[in-house]
Amino acid sequence: MNQKDFFNVDWSKIPEPKLDFNLEHLNQLIIPDLKLNSTDDTTVSLSNLKGITVIYVYPMTGVPGKELPEGWDEIPGARGCTPQSCSFRDNFSKLKKLGVNNIFGLSTQSTEYQKELATRLHLPYPILSDEKLEFSKKLKLPMFKVLKMNLLKRITLILKASPICHVFPVADDHPGPTFLAD
Numbered sequence: 001m002n003q004k005d006f007f008n009v010d011w012s013k014i015p016e017p018k019l020d021f022n023l024e025h026l027n028q029l030i031i032p033d034l035k036l037n038s039t040d041d042t043t044v045s046l047s048n049l050k051g052i053t054v055i056y057v058y059p060m061t062g063v064p065g066k067e068l069p070e071g072w073d074e075i076p077g078a079r080g081c082t083p084q085s086c087s088f089r090d091n092f093s094k095l096k097k098l099g100v101n102n103i104f105g106l107s108t109q110s111t112e113y114q115k116e117l118a119t120r121l122h123l124p125y126p127i128l129s130d131e132k133l134e135f136s137k138k139l140k141l142p143m144f145k146v147l148k149m150n151l152l153k154r155i156t157l158i159l160k161a162s163p164i165c166h167v168f169p170v171a172d173d174h175p176g177p178t179f180l181a182d
Contacts, residue, residue, distance in 0.1 A: 023155065023167045025140060031162045032138045037111040038126035039118040044104070046128075046135075046159070051101030053159040055128075056088060057141060058107050059151035061117045069146045077154050077170060078146075081107075084154070084170075085121055092124045104128050108136065108150055 035043040046053065058081040062068045072078050085105055088095075095103060103125040107114065114127040130136050133150055136143060142153040154170035 023142075023169060026157065026164050026167045029139065029164045031159065031164065032135075034134050034138065036106070036128040036130060036135060038104070038128050039111060039115045039123075040126040042126070044126070044128055046104075047162045049102050049159065050161060052099055053102040053104070053157075054088075054095065054100055055104045055106050055157040055159070056084060057152050057155045057157065058084060058105065059144070059146075059154065060107055060109050060149070061085065061114075063113075063116055064120075069149075072146070075144070075146065078151075080170075081154070082117070082121070085117065085123060085127075088125070089121060089123050106130060106135070106152070108133060108152060 031047040033045060033047045035045050038044050046055070059078050061081045088103060088105070092103065105114075105123070105125070105127040106129075107127070108130050110131050111127075111129040114129055117123070118127050128135075130152075135141075136150075136152060141155070143150055144153060145151070156168040156170065157164050158166035158168075
């Protein structure tokens with residue numbers, strides 16, 4: 001049974017994410033020239049960004065008052081997307097001071113769905129929509145399916161200009177950006 005509160009989660013009842021996928025193909029990969037819609041009403045071409053970019057990839061976020069898919073809490077790595085977004089929000093200025101030029105969340109949810117999250121959580125960075133799965137398929141990002149929805153497994157990509165220079169699988173409840181300072 002799913003827990004109702006997005007922020008007060010009993011993590012002891014949530015299965016630990018399984019790193020059952022290989023991300024080696026992403027190291028030094030040049031980002032393809034694709035445009036993704038964002039919650040700030042722009043389209044973003046990740047291949048054209050300058051400097052250091054952090055993209056945290058996640059399956060989906062819930063909406064208060066709406067049920068998550070049945071069994072969501074039992075899916076390893078599914079729970080924790082909202083706290084993860086809040087952690088990037090709370091560390092936004094720290095990441096900027098560390099030299100991060102761009103921060104994005106990315107999911108396969110529609111931009112309209114994502115706008116609710118961005119507004120409710122007061123995110124200082126845009127969320128990108130890969131609703132058509134173009135980016136996910138080109139990069140061969142790990143995915144899973146729930147209720148006919150194609151959802152991404154949680155990973156964090158670090159880009160220097162276009163090539164991906166670091167890939168971090170998310171292996172605990174909701175690692176925010178604090179690991180990037182190391």
